[in-house]
Each structure stands twice: as C-alpha cells, then as structure tokens.
Amino acid sequence: MVDTAGLRLDQAPPLHLPLRLLLTAPVFAAVAGVLLMVWGDQVFASRWTPAALAATHLIVIGFLGQAMCGALLQMLPVVAGAPVPGVRWVAPLVHAALAAGALLVPAGFLGAGSWTLVLGSLSAALGFLVFAGAAAAALARARGAPATVLALRLAVLALVPTVAIGVTLVAALTGWLHLRGFGVWVSTHLTWGLFGWVGLLILGVAYQVVPMFHVTPAYPRVLVKTLAPVLFAGLLAISLSALSGAGDLAWMGQGMMALALALFALATLVLQRGRARPRRDATLLHWWTALGAGIGAAIGWWMQAPDLLLGTLLLVGVGVGLPSAMLLKIVPFLCWFHLQQRQVATGRFEVRVPHMHALVPEGAARWQWALHLTALIVLAAASANPRVSALGGSLLLLAALWLGVLLATAAWRYRSLRAALSVPVEQGQRVRGTGVP
Numbered sequence: 001m002v003d004t005a006g007l008r009l010d011q012a013p014p015l016h017l018p019l020r021l022l023l024t025a026p027v028f029a030a031v032a033g034v035l036l037m038v039w040g041d042q043v044f045a046s047r048w049t050p051a052a053l054a055a056t057h058l059i060v061i062g063f064l065g066q067a068m069c070g071a072l073l074q075m076l077p078v079v080a081g082a083p084v085p086g087v088r089w090v091a092p093l094v095h096a097a098l099a100a101g102a103l104l105v106p107a108g109f110l111g112a113g114s115w116t117l118v119l120g121s122l123s124a125a126l127g128f129l130v131f132a133g134a135a136a137a138a139l140a141r142a143r144g145a146p147a148t149v150l151a152l153r154l155a156v157l158a159l160v161p162t163v164a165i166g167v168t169l170v171a172a173l174t175g176w177l178h179l180r181g182f183g184v185w186v187s188t189h190l191t192w193g194l195f196g197w198v199g200l201l202i203l204g205v206a207y208q209v210v211p212m213f214h215v216t217p218a219y220p221r222v223l224v225k226t227l228a229p230v231l232f233a234g235l236l237a238i239s240l241s242a243l244s245g246a247g248d249l250a251w252m253g254q255g256m257m258a259l260a261l262a263l264f265a266l267a268t269l270v271l272q273r274g275r276a277r278p279r280r281d282a283t284l285l286h287w288w289t290a291l292g293a294g295i296g297a298a299i300g301w302w303m304q305a306p307d308l309l310l311g312t313l314l315l316v317g318v319g320v321g322l323p324s325a326m327l328l329k330i331v332p333f334l335c336w337f338h339l340q341q342r343q344v345a346t347g348r349f350e351v352r353v354p355h356m357h358a359l360v361p362e363g364a365a366r367w368q369w370a371l372h373l374t375a376l377i378v379l380a381a382a383s384a385n386p387r388v389s390a391l392g393g394s395l396l397l398l399a400a401l402w403l404g405v406l407l408a409t410a411a412w413r414y415r416s417l418r419a420a421l422s423v424p425v426e427q428g429q430r431v432r433g434t435g436v437p
Contacts, residue, residue, distance in 0.1 A: 040382065069095075082144070188238060283328050287325050
C-alpha cells in the first residue's frame with residue numbers, strides 16, 4: 001500500500017487541472033523523437049546546431065516544463081500544505097503558454113523566422129513566470145517537511161534566472177542587443193534550467209515520492225539538509241564565473257553540483273535496495289535507469305567526456321526518464337484517490353473502483369520502460385556515431401507515445417468511473433453492474 005500519512009489529500013486541486021499538463025508532456029517528447037528521426041545527424045553534429053537547440057527545448061519546455069509544473073500544482077497543497085492561489089486560472093494559462101512556447105521556440109531555431117523565436121520565448125517565459133509567482137506565493141506559507149519545502153523554494157527561485165537569461169539570449173540572437181560571451185551565457189542558461197529548476201525540483205519531489213511509493217526509509221537527514229543548498233551554491237558559483245570570467249569558479253561550481261547529484265543518486269539507490277516491497281515495477285526500473293544515467297554523467301564530466309554524450313545522459317536519461325517514472329505512479333495514484341473520494345461522497349459502494357496498479361497495467365508499463373532504455377542506449381551511441389540517431393529518435397517516439405497512451409487510458413478509465421459514481425443511488429441500484437471492475 002502507498003503510505004499517505006502526513007499528506008493533506010483534502011487540499012488537492014480538482015484533478016483536471018494538473019492532469020492537463022501531465023497528459024500533454026509525452027506529446028513533446030514524441031515530437032523530439034520525430035525531430036531526431038529527421039535531423040538527427042545535425043543534432044549530434046554539435047550542441048550548437050539549430051536542430052540540437054530545437055530538440056533540447058522540446059524536452060525542457062514541453063516535456064519537463066509540463067510534467068514538473070503539473071506535478072507541483074498537485075504536490076504543493078498535498079505535501080507542503082500550501083494550495084496554489086488562483087489555481088483554476090493558473091493551470092490552464094501555464095499549460096497553454098508552455099505548449100505554445102515548446103512548439104514556437106524549436107520552430108524558430110529550425111528556420112520559421114525570428115518572430116517565431118521571439119513569440120515562443122515570450123510565451124514560455126509567461127508560462128514559467130506565472131507559475132513561479134503562484135508557486136512562490138504558495139511556498140511562502142508552506143508548513144510541510146522543511147527539506148522538501150527548501151528544495152522546492154530554491155527550484156522555483158532558479159526558474160527566474162533561467163527565464164531571464166533565456167529571453168536575453170533570444171534578444172541577442174535576433175539582434176536586439178549585443179551580449180558578450182554569448183556561449184558562456186548559453187551554458188549558464190542551460191545550467192540554471194537543468195540543474196537548478198529541474199535538479200532541485202527532482203530533489204524536493206524525491207524526498208516525498210521515493211519513501212511513499214517505494215516504501216523505503218526516509219532519506220538521511222544530513223543529506224536532505226545539505227544537498228539542495230550545495231547544489232544552489234554551485235549554481236551561484238557558475239553564474240559568478242560567467243560575470244567575472246573566473247574559470248576556477250565555474251570548475252568549482254560544476255564540481256559541487258556533480259557531487260551533490262551523485263550523492264543523491266547513490267543515496268536513492270541504497271534506499272530503494274532496502275525497500276519493503278521487493279517487486280521491481282516499471283517505475284523502479286525507470287528510477288534505476290535515470291539514476292545510472294546521472295551517475296554516468298557525473299563520471300563523464302570528471303573524465304571530460306564529449307558534451308553531446310553528457311547532454312544525452314542528462315536530457316534523455318534523467319530529464320525524460322525520471323519524470324516518466326513519476327508520471328507512471330502519480331497519474332494512476334491521483335485517479336484512484338479522486339475516485340475514492342467521489343465514492344465516499346456519493347455512497348456508490350457497489351461500483352468497483354480499481355486499485356491504482358490496475359489503472360496502468362504493469363506489463364504495458366515495463367514495455368514502455370524497455371523502449372525508453374533502448375532509446376537512451378542508441379542515442380548515447382549516436383553521440384559517437386550520428387548515423388544511428390534516426391533509430392534512437394524512432395525509439396524515443398515510440399516510448400513517448402506509449403507513455404501517453406498509458407496515461408490517457410488511466411485518465412479515460414477515471415472519467416468513465418467518475419460518471420458511474422455520479423449516477424444517483426436509486427438509479428445506480430437499478431443499473432447495477434455498470435461499474436468498471
């Protein structure tokens with residue numbers, strides 16, 4: 001059973017609000033797969049090619065942006081006891097703005113015109129900043145686990161320089177301003193986004209979902225108190241390096257981040273090894289794959305491995321893998337929880353509500369993980385041999401589509417069961433048996 005002790009489930013927002021973001025996320029990973037199938041040789045020619053930048057932003061804005069914002073809309077009230085103010089308009093606005101940005105920014109890089117790139121960057125900035133403002137207001141009054149709240153606050157804070165640097169870079173690309181050290185600022189933008197916004201968010205979410213869903217002991221107190229601050233300090237050091245040109249600061253900051261994330265990955269693996277439930281489900285396999293990719297990236301950075309290999313391990317291995325693991329647990333859990341609430345409210349106990357594991361069949365989820373793992377291996381090989389990038393892209397496309405199908409099926413079953421639970425008791429007694437087993 002899932003341990004829900006300490007969760008404020010009564011404060012959860014209406015399910016359709018976070019669900020719209022969570023269900024949309026796989027679409028953009030699928031589009032990234034198509035891009036790799038068509039322009040894979042250009043993506044793996046250099047991290048600076050327009051195709052590589054387009055693929056990166058499809059994953060970061062489209063997949064990661066939608067998945068992380070959707071997860072936080074649910075987690076802030078439930079885990080931190082801090083409902084997001086105005087969530088009924090924040091969720092649809094963030095969803096639409098990020099979706100538009102995730103399509104327009106890559107299109108601009110691929111030659112659709114500078115106006116497309118500008119409009120896309122402004123749209124993505126609007127979505128992220130509206131979300132950051134609403135999340136910051138919620139976190140200001142959060143009373144949840146201190147380590148989780150701190151990591152989430154730092155993650156939301158990291159989103160601000162990520163957006164600010166990104167918009168500045170677009171202004172420089174389109175000739176609106178001159179920016180010295182353009183390449184350094186591109187790297188700083190990526191660092192704040194991938195390690196600050198995403199990395200810190202993964203820490204904060206993992207502190208809660210790993211013990212809850214995998215039935216493990218809690219993370220060691222010394223780690224949860226230090227990992228997020230050390231990671232954020234590394235980000236500050238890299239930013240100071242970009243401003244001052246001091247290379248030693250950048251190396252120190254990168255080392256701090258690599259150490260913090262490697263310790264997190266190792267601690268998570270140790271906790272999962274001691275889990276109370278011995279079964280190895282698809283979510284656990286996704287976690288192991290992502291953590292292995294993260295450790296591999298840390299070792300690769302120390303050994304000065306090619307940037308394209310490190311980027312593949314981080315973006316596909318961690319950036320797509322870990323959210324996939326969370327989606328395969330969070331979406332069926334939310335559907336099951338809201339159905340339970342609805343059943344209690346209507347008294348329709350003759351309608352059978354399936355357990356959360358039945359909403360996403362384990363066998364189908366394992367196939368999705370296998371496709372993702374194969375895609376990661378092939379795309380990692382493409383960093384040395386770009387000719388296999390089309391194969392890797394097709395596998396990423398299939399994995400993302402299969403993930404989307406699994407999540408959409410769970411949502412469809414939720415909707416069907418909710419409709420059955422909404423039938424009045426008298427009528428339900430006359431049409432007993434309409435529930436989905």
